[in-house]
Amino acid sequence: MSFGSGFGDPDVFVRPGAQRHANHNGGVEFMFEKILDVVQKSQADISELRQECTELRLANAALEKMLKDNMQGNGNNTPGFATPTAPSSPRLRAKSPFLTPSTIPTIAAPHAVYIPSPLGDNGLTTYPFPSREIPGFYVVIPAGGAGTRLWPLSRENHPKFLLDVSLCGRSMIQSTWDRLIPLAGAARTTVVAGLAHRKAISEQLPDLLNSNLFTEPGPKDSMAAIGLAAAIISRRDPEAVIGSFAADHMISGDDAFLSAVAEAAEVATEGYLVTIGIAPSHPATGFGYIRLGDKLGLPNAPNARIVNAFKEKPDARTAAAYMNTGIYRWNAGMFVTKASFLMELLKEYKPALHDGLMEIAGKWDDEGLRAEALEKIWPGLEKIPIDNAVAEPAAEQGRVAVVPATFGWDDVGDFSSLADMLPAETNQPRILGDNHLVLTEQMAGGIVVPGSGRLVACLGVDDLVIVDMPDALMVTTRARSQEVKRLVKKCRDAGWKNVL
Structure with missing residues (x-):
């Protein structure tokens, strides 16, 4: 049956609306x-x-x-600023972060070499001396503090700078020594430390001259420690340039580090207190910051700038804002300056502290007079960081410079930052010590320190910090690892001084 030629075959007949729908x-x-x-x-x-x-x-x-x-x-230094801060393979690990004299090798000073290194804004800037040694440069290594945020691994009588926290076979102070020895040699490398640590430091640094180990009767913060070294060194060499570098910081990229120090030493000879600014890798709230000012325009220090201001530890939002501007650097507490100029600044801003340190330095070479001066003067010295004592007021007067640096840096201030330095498989906890003493099942992240010799077994817990020592067990989370020092205070208040 046909519907007529106008409609065609009925099998293919489709209403207009249905066609649009199709x-x-x-x-x-x-x-x-x-x-x-x-x-x-x-x-x-x-x-x-x-x-x-x-x-x-x-x-x-x-x-x-x-x-x-x-x-x-x-024996050469590792080049570049991507040098790892920890061994690449667990096979290279030591069994324990605690070193004994029998396991401490003596490492000779690396052979001086001339290696260009990228610095700050100037990628082609080269090292300004024919060898790594900087003429007239003295190294000062303040070795103080108990590292309370790393308790119970770090203790008052065995602080973190004596530990091998990266499991590379060298303690933190040994690694600092190895890094700095090319600049000044053993003759001009000094350490400032407490009396309680003198023996351990001498054992770990057998090449440290006895006359270059400056011991302080008690902790008085960084200004007194660095000022004591500056006062003694300025009497030995009135033209000395000193560089202060903490004993318990981790640095990756030796070549970039040494080049930054050399540039800072050049700026110091022009009459500045010089700090080294670390490029921030994240908006950290645990570090102070340096605001970069105008460039100084020195031919041998093309990256050097005036310090516009020092900023205290910020909150997270402020830290993120600092990073976004690109003109802030972490303040790592590294200072390079003429020893005499540091004492001039101290005399201007903290005259009582200056006078006390100069009196002690004047009697330093006579052991009897030294002991008498320390007993009489040291307890009354002001306890204040070098930043607050001289760096901040001097910056307000345009007397502080900064060299922006490219090397990696961490002050290893807590177990969270320590965990970032240790190798581990994806989503597995970091282990500081013997791997065989740790068994985990469905545990992601975190860090375990099996220091007691017994087995540590973990099931279904993430991002924990577990530090198991023979006399104390500490458990927290990575997120709250900065607060471990509160436990130290509680232990002291509760009478547990034997574990501190």
Whole structure:
């Protein structure tokens, strides 16, 4: 039966509205096909990127091992500012962060070499001396503090600078010595420490001259410690330039570090108190900050700038704002200056502290007079950080400069930052010590320190800090690891002084 030629075959007859509906469905299906194609392509791209990242990690691990083997083989410093802060393989790990004299090797000073290194804004800036040694430069290593945020691993009688926290076979103070010895040699490398640590430091640094170990009767913060060294050194050499570098900081990129120090020493000869500013890698709230000012324009120090201001430890929002501006650097507490100029600043801003330190320095070479002066004067000296005593007021007068640096730096201030330095498999806890003493199941992140010799077993807990020592067990989370010092205070108040 026919419906007439105007309508065509009844099997293909479609009402006008139905035709539009079919066209619409076809468009949606086409759109979904396109979306699926894009998603599949994106998944393929992501898979490819993951594969490339895996290959890069393997390549970096191989390069890291090659650099480490090369360093151990020829004694030279590791180049570049991507030098790892921890061994690349657990096979290189020591069994314990505690070192004994029998396990402490003597490392000779590396052979002086001339190696260009990128610095700050000037990628082609080279080291200004024919060798690593800086003429007239004296190293000062303040070795103080108990590292209370690393308790119970770090103790008052065995603080963190005596520990091998990176499990590289050298303690923190030994690593600091190794890093700085090319600049001044043993003859001009000094350490300021408490009497209680004198023996341990001498054992760990057998090349440290007895006359270069300045002991203080009690902790008086960084200004008194660095000022004491400056006062003694300025009497030995009135033209001396000193560089102060804490004994318990971790640095990666020896070449970039040494070059930054050399540039700072050049600026110091122009009559500045110079600090080294660390490029922030994240908006840290545990560090002070330096605001960069105008460039000084010195030919041998092209990166040096005036310090516009020192900023106290900020909150998270302020720290993020600092990073976004690009003109802030972390204040790592590294200072380079003429010893005599530091004492001039101290005399101007803290005259009583200056006079006390100068009197002690005048009697330092006579052991009897020294002991008498320390007993009489030291207890009355003001306890104040060098930043508050001289750096901040001098910066307000344009007398402080900064060299922006490119090397990696961490003050290892708590177990969270310590965990970041240790190698581990993805989503696995870091282990500081013997791997065989730790068993975990469904545990992600965190750090375990098996220091008691017994087994530590963990199930279904994430991002924990577990420090198991023979006389104390401490458990917290990585998020609250900065607060461990509160436990130290509680132990002291509760009468547990034997574990401090």
